[in-house]
Amino acid sequence: MGRPLIPSSRALSQNFLADRAAAERFARLAVPRAGTVPLLLEVGAGKGALTAPLARRCGELRAYEIDARLVPGLRARFSGSPGVHVVAGDFLAVRPPRTDFSVAGNVPFSRTAEVVDWCLRAPALTDATLLTQLEYARRRTGDYGSWTLLTVRSWPRHSWRLLGRIGRRSFRPVPRVDAGVLRIERRVAPLLDAGALPGWRSLVELGFSGVGGSLHASLRRTHPRRRVDAAFRAAGLDRGVLVGEVDPARWLRLHEVLLP
Template sequence: MARPARISRALSQNFLADRATAEHVARLTVPHGRRVPLLLEVGAGKGALTARLAPRCHELHAHEIDPQLVPNLRTRFSTTPQVRVIAGDFMLTQPPCTPFAVAGNVPFSRTADIVDWCLRATALTDATLLTQLEYARKRTGDYGSWTLLTVRSWPCHDWRLVGRIDRRRFSPVPRVDAGVVRIERRRTPLLEPAALHDWRHLVELGFSGVGGSLHASVRRAHPRRRVDSAFRAARLDPRVLVGEVSPDHWLRLHQELTS
């Protein structure tokens, strides 16, 4: 009999310990009863989510960095032909060239790196990730404020908070609840490719904090009269804090400043 694997604090391991929760996350990952061609799972762990994802895809690559967990995973899914267990660090994986999705109960300590990997992958269709609830709420505007990463990627990616998971659904029990973040690459970007460079420059300028306000930061690159006019058209108060500006308002501001 295989010995149970030890929990690794270094790997930030908190395994899903509830079948109903795993089923719920799988439905959020692959909605509407469809099957996806290729799904990459980050941090398969003991296979709780893997087992629920497998029937929903034609091919599932279950990545697991902990070498103690890999043998049991391979044994568990040896008779599930669409599942391929891959040992090693997901971050070293080259993104597929064909359309694919990502899902996983990601290590909280590596969330930012995994999200960045997903945003850079040009063939990614969507990513459904269990993260710390605070991270999920910040990135999706659930607090009523928006972050640089979300706004900068908004023309090409839609961010949504689609679920909340009680921390007692994990083993060992983490200190905080989890959120389910859904990131979808837009089939039709909100801006033309040629406009994306100016968009990123404007957003990064706005979040620079120089000048004490969004209005003051933007004035570093545009005449005050034009900035005033753009703020009026976007229905933005000149005193607004940068984090309070929604992506839709950013889009209008960008339109006015680059027209």
């Protein structure tokens, strides 16, 4: 007799991964070298499609599941796996571990921004590999040829990459869009020291403010025109460039000239 069918919850934005090959592929992307991740936190374990392949590649796996209906089945399925700990509750309410850890999971599309924010604020996070809406992953990683405020603001401490796509028909129920595999990694060597970060964030937020109608005009609200012109020359930027078209490397050049 098979396991009882538990329908997905629209309120929780659940789309369960049902493709075993896709789950194995995701696990390899999340933990490229098996045995190198001592602690991994899984966001939204669901029915355990990712839990099983992830558990084989890490030391300890804490699988968080907010849907109380799914927890008994998860615990029964992994009762013989000493390295797997199923935790009932909201991942977002968890205090991040103090030692290095990774995050992976099939993120409910409606909670993607909250999960990403949690990861970026966790000091000991080494990396997060997340299944998100493909469009979200493409926008955050510059795949459309443009960059978002969140990505640029976090760039000195975190890198963002799109590792692949998983078709929507790999999920049940089938969502309207494909999913993307988003990888966020904490840099071993930050691009800026801690003392420079407040100025970096202020500069980037000013640039993305839209005040003045262009990036050049926005930056001139705080910095002398002569210095802004020099920064644009150093970064190889045209004065009419749109803020979203400026990649993080050029933002670093702007910062270097404007906030030496």
